[in-house]
Amino acid sequence: QVQLVESGGGLVQAGGSLRLSCAASGSIFSINVMGWYRQAPGKQRELVARITSSGSTNYADSVKGRFTISRDNAKNTVYLQMNSLKPEDTAVYYCNAGGTTLVTGHLNALDAWGQGTLVTVSS
Numbered sequence: 036q037v038q039l040v041e042s043g044g045g046l047v048q049a050g051g052s053l054r055l056s057c058a059a060s061g062s063i064f065s066i067n068v069m070g071w072y073r074q075a076p077g078k079q080r081e082l083v084a085r086i087t088s089s090g091s092t093n094y095a096d097s098v099k100g101r102f103t104i105s106r107d108n109a110k111n112t113v114y115l116q117m118n119s120l121k122p123e124d125t126a127v128y129y130c131n132a133g134g135t136t137l138v139t140g141h142l143n144a145l146d147a148w149g150q151g152t153l154v155t156v157s158s
Contacts, residue, residue, distance in 0.1 A: 062136045072129045
């Protein structure tokens with residue numbers, strides 16, 4: 036009963052920028068961690084960046100210094116600012132949220148995924 040809706044993907048030239056957004060809604064009690072993952076054709080899904088509710092972040096080595104993750108806890112929204120994009124950043128980007136849901140008075144673990152948004156970087 037939790038939905039993650041992503042937006043902001045598209046086509047950009049190498050060196051350009053994009054900003055991804057992901058808004059979570061539904062029976063949310065708390066969200067501890069929000070993150071972005073990506074999956075390129077023929078490759079496994081990999082972590083790009085994640086951020087805790089207190090603001091602690093970690094990034095994949097391949098995006099450090101180019102991507103910035105941030106979140107608005109009040110809106111249950113996470114952002115990914117991607118600068119200096121490279122063709123190898125081309126992938127479907129997925130949002131993930133981990134935390135707790137509250138449904139009919141019961142708390143349950145939350146591990147939700149968005150539908151994915153395509154980022155294509157041309158050379």
